[in-house]
Amino acid sequence: MYLIVGLGNPGRKYQSNRHNIGFMCVESIAGMYQLKSDGTQYKSEVYKGKIEDTKVIAIEPMTFMNDSGKAVSAFANFFKIPVGNIIVIHDELDLPLGSVRIGVGNGTAGHNGLKSINIMVENKYIKIRVGIGRPAHSSMVSDYVLHNFTEEEFVLVNKVRERIAECLPLVLKGDIPQFLNNVIK
Numbered sequence: 001m002y003l004i005v006g007l008g009n010p011g012r013k014y015q016s017n018r019h020n021i022g023f024m025c026v027e028s029i030a031g032m033y034q035l036k037s038d039g040t041q042y043k044s045e046v047y048k049g050k051i052e053d054t055k056v057i058a059i060e061p062m063t064f065m066n067d068s069g070k071a072v073s074a075f076a077n078f079f080k081i082p083v084g085n086i087i088v089i090h091d092e093l094d095l096p097l098g099s100v101r102i103g104v105g106n107g108t109a110g111h112n113g114l115k116s117i118n119i120m121v122e123n124k125y126i127k128i129r130v131g132i133g134r135p136a137h138s139s140m141v142s143d144y145v146l147h148n149f150t151e152e153e154f155v156l157v158n159k160v161r162e163r164i165a166e167c168l169p170l171v172l173k174g175d176i177p178q179f180l181n182n183v184i185k
Contacts, residue, residue, distance in 0.1 A: 001057065001085065002081070003085065003086045004029060004057070004089070005026075005058075005061065005071075005087065007065060007114075008021070008023035008024075008061075016154075017147060017148055018146075021090075021130045021157065022113075023060045024161055025128070026047070026059070029047075029051075033051045035058055040062070042075055043063050044059040044062055044063075045059065052169050066112045066115075067116055069119050069120035072120060076121055084104075086126065088127050089164065090127065091132045092109065092131050093133070093144075096131050097156060100130055100131065100163070102176045103126075103176075105124055106123075128164060
């Protein structure tokens, strides 16, 4: 069994923010693989089902970004999911919009959601880093991540979400698709 975690913030106010691209990806995955909504558990929106022959639980923690680790830890402990079977999808300032990188471990690059998760579980989970670009000045980061994508950006964001969902079976088999580690246009 795998735990797929999309990082974001709950509520309509944040729905289309750059910081919520993890939630957006989970929604695409749930739709593509017809994962069933299972309500709320451990302060998370939950989807359950199978991707090909692999059982998955996909969650959107409703704890706000900075406390995401609480939800991840609760699911991993209750369902006895090994840390290597946890996939976290999150926004990444250090990648241009449309870029995706997949890896295991590595640092947090200052991402508070990842910091929270690393406090609760060992940093040996799979990260799918989804590029959102970086603002011109580092003092603008907080405002930037909490602003909505533009209509033009959403065209690319939707392609990225679809590509991540399509490639997920390969990731579940331990095969990191190299074409995902490029800019999607």
